[in-house]
Amino acid sequence: MMGDLIGGDWIRGITIRQPWATCILAGKNPENRPANWPWRGWVLLHAGKAKPDSTLLRDPLVATAIRGRELHLGAVIGVARLTDCHPDQGSEHCTSPWAHRDVHHLVLNDVHELPLPVPATGALPAWKPTQDLVDRVLQQLPHLRP
Template sequence: MKALTIRQPWAGAIAHQSKRVENRSWKLPAAHHGARILIHAGAQPDRNAEVHGDHLDVRSAIVAVATITGCHWADTWDCCGPWAFDEVYHWTLADVTALPEPVPARGALGFWTVPDDVLAAVQQQLALERNNA
């Protein structure tokens, strides 16, 4: 399974708030359209961000799972709501599931393959969540 590293507070906003668009300077590769991915909170925060709330201080960990449902160039931000920026690609997200406990992992640029032990820890938490639902 692939992961995408996203700086905080954005990764936490995807996992625990209503952020369902990821702003990127590059177009989503076609192979990832419709893919289920892991959301990784990067080691470095976005110092320019002004988002507040719980779960936004986790670093270097998988915090959620999401499905990428689309990608489009946005001349304006208003097509995807308050989390969207203009003049970037909007990657739309759905079926976001926050992990009960962040799973420590070292990130990378772009899409990256999660080590087997990290994936096993994520899958264990997701299975427990399904069984408790």
């Protein structure tokens, strides 16, 4: 059960550049952001429109995560539950190889990949999706209902 409100009241969109958006679908956690995020709850994982930097694709951690996956652009590719956001507290507190230093860490759980990406326009930092977009996403994830 995702929430008990309709439309974008119970969910937000988060635009993430590639290849990071696809890495989240493959288990990347946390998502690194320059500032604190007060929102907690469900988020649409929106892959931004910018093409990924080719040097990132050769990073061994990234290459392993995205192997065999398409890097969709300008589309919602999944849904996740944002359960925490905290400033970096050093490698002794966050041992994930994905965690960058001196940023905020968005902790994502219950990640669900969409079978078919849903084209959408995102925004920064977090955005409220339209009811139509939420409906199109939930059509593909029938077990996730508000």
